[in-house]
Amino acid sequence: MRHDPTLGRLPASVAAVAGDFSLSVIEGLSRAQKALPCRFFYDARGSCLFEEITQLPEYYPTRTEIGILNASAAEIANGFSSGDVLVEFGSGSSRKTEILLDRIADRIVYVPIDVSEAALAEAVLRLEEIYPALEIRPLVADFSTLTKLPHEFSGSRRTGFFPGSTIGNLAPNDAAALLAKFRKVLGERGRLIIGVDLKKDPRVLVRAYNDAAGVTAAFNLNLLVRINRELEGTFDLTTFHHKAIYNPRSGRIEMHLVSDRAQDVMVCGRHFHFVDGESIHTENSYKYTIPEFRALAERAGWKSSRVLTDASEQFSVHELI
Incomplete structure (x- = not known):
């Protein structure tokens, strides 16, 4: 049965979505423990990478x-x-x-x-x-x-x-x-x-979020690619790496992007400093x-x-x- 494409449509504003992204990124990078909301993973490239993840043997x-x-x-x-x-x-x-x-x-x-x-x-x-x-x-x-x-x-x-x-x-x-x-x-x-x-066995969990092919790493790093593209970011992707760990106290997998050196990054004209080994917490997955x-x-x-x-x-x- 054909549908009415306008039925149930809620008003959406591209500007509002972009504003939410920029405000969330600036707020998240300003925290003592830098963090970014995982909902921003899913631009076109991120969605494709996640589809690849679902086909991986570890996942x-x-x-x-x-x-x-x-x-x-x-x-x-x-x-x-x-x-x-x-x-x-x-x-x-x-x-x-x-x-x-x-x-x-x-x-x-x-x-x-x-x-x-x-x-x-x-x-x-x-x-x-x-x-x-x-x-x-x-x-x-x-x-x-x-x-x-x-x-x-x-x-x-x-x-x-x-x-x-x-x-x-x-x-x-x-x-x-x-x-x-x-x-x-x-x-x-x-x-x-x-x-x-x-x-389950934490080793199974960690493998599922840290696959050998590096697809999950690319998925995580794509968040920085999106910031560079949409928010005039200056992240150097070669100086960050993906890290997935299991936190047994909280019962969750944590994903992070870890800075490999002390560096400064600009986003939306704002300055953010990273010390060597400092991370951006990008996702939790509670079990x-x-x-x-x-x-x-x-x-x-x-x-x-x-x-x-x-x-x-x-x-x-x-x-x-």
Whole structure:
């Protein structure tokens, strides 16, 4: 079914996005522990590099989650009724969603939400070819600030889909706040299907974020390339290197860009000094045990209905109601 490309469209300003980037970079580089928000990884080049990462032998999360979804898709699909709405938060390419749409496309409305209008348009065109009976209502928005769906969906039962363990990029308190926001958007009758990476041997985790081919390093360093291109930055990429470590106290992988020498960098006309070995903290990826994530979801007003895992329990997919 053809979609109305303007339906559900939220106003977006290129200038506002650029302003958010510059302000966030300046604020982050001004901290005692320099830091940059991981949401800025995903320019065109960063998105391509991340797709490469998902295919790497060391990077287990994507293929493991897909395996879980393939094995349990029929079971998940049984929870959908005619007229239900499938809401995907941060839909991107919608590739994983096809595993569910193969079974429910003829009876639901699909609402992909993404900040990238280009990514949404590309995904919608592809899905229209694959599922001609599917009603698609794309929404250009930042899911982290979304508080409600368009009024037309107010009477429908809504299921949220949030794969990829993106929830792990947030500190636990922030993750609980986002889950509570999803609870509000999806309504009291809603449910949430969410991917969550599990705690495991730290060596497996570190390899997944520090691959032998250097793709994750290129992905991390591309953030400096973007700053140079868009914010008149003067980062010398040959003097920074990628570092991924597991922090057992916090239960998270941390990614850093480490300066190999003392140096000065300009961004937006502002001066920033680095001492030798100083890092920019670019990403966290929190890992959970199943009881830990259940407790986190309960704090946000959800109840765990079931948990799906692979045989080795490396990854989990939770159904929350």
